[in-house]
Amino acid sequence: MNAPVLRTEGLSKSFAGIRVLDDVSIEVRAREVVGLIGxxxxxxxxxxKVLAGLCRPDCGRIVLRGTTISLRCVSEAAxxxxxxxxxxxxxxxxxxxxxxxxxxxxDAALRLGVFYNWGALHALAKAQLDKLGSSIMPxxxxxxxxxxxxxxxxxAKVMAIENRTPHExxxxxxxxxxxxxxxxxxxxxTQIECLRNRASVVFVSHRLDEVLRVCDRVYxxxxxxxxxxxxxxxxxxxxxxxxxxGRNLSVEYRNDAPQVLITGSTVRLSVRALSRANxxxxxxxxxxxxxxxxxxxxxxxxxxxxxxTLFGAEEPDSGEIVLDGKSVSFAEPADAVxxxxxxxxxxxxxxxxxxxxxxxxxMTLAHLDGLCRGPLIDRGRERELVMRWVERLRIKLRAPxxxxxxxxxxxxxxxxxxxxLIARKPKILILDHPLLGLDVCTRMEITLLxxxxxxxxxxxxxxxxxLNELIALSDSIIVMKDGAVSGCFPASTERPSEREILExxx
Numbered sequence: 425m426n427a428p429v430l431r432t433e434g435l436s437k438s439f440a441g442i443r444v445l446d447d448v449s450i451e452v453r454a455r456e457v458v459g460l461i462g463x464x465x466x467x468x469x470x471x472x473k474v475l476a477g478l479c480r481p482d483c484g485r486i487v488l489r490g491t492t493i494s495l496r497c498v499s500e501a502a503x504x505x506x507x508x509x510x511x512x513x514x515x516x517x518x519x520x521x522x523x524x525x526x527x528x529x530x531d532a533a534l535r536l537g538v539f540y541n542w543g544a545l546h547a548l549a550k551a552q553l554d555k556l557g558s559s560i561m562p563x564x565x566x567x568x569x570x571x572x573x574x575x576x577x578x579x580a581k582v583m584a585i586e587n588r589t590p591h592e593x594x595x596x597x598x599x600x601x602x603x604x605x606x607x608x609x610x611x612x613x614t615q616i617e618c619l620r621n622r623a624s625v626v627f628v629s630h631r632l633d634e635v636l637r638v639c640d641r642v643y644x645x646x647x648x649x650x651x652x653x654x655x656x657x658x659x660x661x662x663x664x665x666x667x668x669x670g671r672n673l674s675v676e677y678r679n680d681a682p683q684v685l686i687t688g689s690t691v692r693l694s695v696r697a698l699s700r701a702n703x704x705x706x707x708x709x710x711x712x713x714x715x716x717x718x719x720x721x722x723x724x725x726x727x728x729x730x731x732x733t734l735f736g737a738e739e740p741d742s743g744e745i746v747l748d749g750k751s752v753s754f755a756e757p758a759d760a761v762x763x764x765x766x767x768x769x770x771x772x773x774x775x776x777x778x779x780x781x782x783x784x785x786x787m788t789l790a791h792l793d794g795l796c797r798g799p800l801i802d803r804g805r806e807r808e809l810v811m812r813w814v815e816r817l818r819i820k821l822r823a824p825x826x827x828x829x830x831x832x833x834x835x836x837x838x839x840x841x842x843x844x845l846i847a848r849k850p851k852i853l854i855l856d857h858p859l860l861g862l863d864v865c866t867r868m869e870i871t872l873l874x875x876x877x878x879x880x881x882x883x884x885x886x887x888x889x890x891l892n893e894l895i896a897l898s899d900s901i902i903v904m905k906d907g908a909v910s911g912c913f914p915a916s917t918e919r920p921s922e923r924e925i926l927e928x929x930x
Contacts, residue, residue: 428452430486434449435486442822445651446647446648455624457638458626459635460641462645462863463646463865464832464834467647470648472508472598476510477496477502477504481497502585504589509582513571518566518672521564522563525548525553530545539682560576576608586623595619596625597625599629599833600629618905628862630862633661640656644667644670665864691713692713692852693746695708698730699740701741704730704904706908707726707904716880716884718894718898718902720903720929721905722929722930727749731885734755734765735767739755747763747765747851763851764848769840777839780827782828783814787843791848819831820832834861834863838870849881851882853885855884895922900913
């Protein structure tokens with residue numbers, strides 16, 4: 425048996441009096457892929473952040489290659505051969521891909537120790553991108569990339585640690601596949617399998633099929649503690665779910681909404697020949713009251729830009745948006761909000777919440793006008809509303825004044841949803857990957873909430889993580905390819921297969 429390259433002994437960590445790691449001991453052996461699973465808020469990300477030098481434990485120790493180490497920052501972890509790709513992307517948007525990949529370690533690409541040798545810099549960055557089979561140009565400006573493409577750059581950045589340490593590195597991967605398309609995910613999983621030839625890997629994913637595929641061993645976390653460890657071949661997905669949750673759980677995505685009610689309901693939104701240069705062109709569709717309309721498409725198909733336009737975040741060049749029979753236009757998102765449109769973005773911590781504000785402030789931020797008594801906010805009513813939705817959505821937090829950034833990803837997602845539901849029922853909710861990065865229990869809770877919202881008459885535009893999820897949750901589906909609608913499956917027809925949708929996507 426290989427000796428541990430990295431191990432933790434009794435790590436504990438608390439934030440604001442809440443213990444998020446409780447006596448955690450794990451080990452990672454040489455050239456091994458170790459899975460780390462658990463519900464949102466179980467402590468997985470915090471454990472990786474401790475190992476990457478992003479935060480320090482309250483007690484316990486980290487032993488790397490037989491030596492106890494104390495990591496005070498990310499650079500110390502990198503110097504020791506530990507690199508991490510976080511859930512929250514860390515790239516600098518105003519720099520190029522090459523500058524981000526080699527940031528802080530550009531020595532081999534400097535002239536006179538000061539000036540970039542751009543050719544050398546691009547070549548070094550391309551070598552890391554090539555490891556992932558990525559075609560992203562090293563010279564590309566980072567803010568022009570899609571979320572999935574930026575995730576590939578994050579991976580290339582951490583892979584560069586191999587060139588900066590005499591030891592085989594330890595790579596920490598926190599939900600790295602959660603926003604990648606099928607092809608990118610396959611590339612990353614293949615790369616993880618190859619990594620075991622020259623590195624040790626800790627892999628966090630809520631997609632248990634991925635864990636089952638690439639991991640040699642799996643640690644299960646619950647409420648900040650490691651509650652189980654399983655070796656490859658000694659577990660099935662259902663077994664892991666039961667260990668995570670302490671009970672059996674069957675998640676059913678199937679949409680049981682009567683199709684006749686959907687097709688006979690009032691048209692809530694009509695989009696007519698809507699176009700935006702370099703994003704989408706001549707897009708037309710209708711969305712009815714109580715309908716879930718799924719939008720399928722690969723990255724850069726135009727679907728994300730279309731949704732942002734319908735929320736007033738991007739301006740169309742031509743076409744018409746008709747809401748409840750009246751032509752409307754949005755100069756800014758506030759105009760869409762006033763007309764009853766809410767938007768849950770894919771990058772919830774960047775666009776969905778104000779990270780430094782409290783849960784209470786985030787939840788009521790878009791509806792303060794309805795909470796005022798004269799010139800002042802009615803704090804009593806505000807607290808009552810906030811606690812009602814905290815309890816209804818089972819948001820785990822210490823208190824309403826807890827900063828949003830301290831919540832787990834799943835609880836942040838619930839917070840963003842609550843923001844649109846707290847004061848008045850919206851007419852339309854635009855959901856961009858609402859189940860992204862959520863554990864199986866939270867996915868079920870959000871799925872049931874989406875169905876309840878649709879039954880209450882709210883119209884929903886949905887971009888989903890997978891085609892299986894999109895088909896199961898949607899009443900109708902449109903497919904986008906190269907900025908245009910390439911297929912339509914209305915509610916009156918039989919639900920399409922994944923193959924039928926894929927044929928129109930690629």
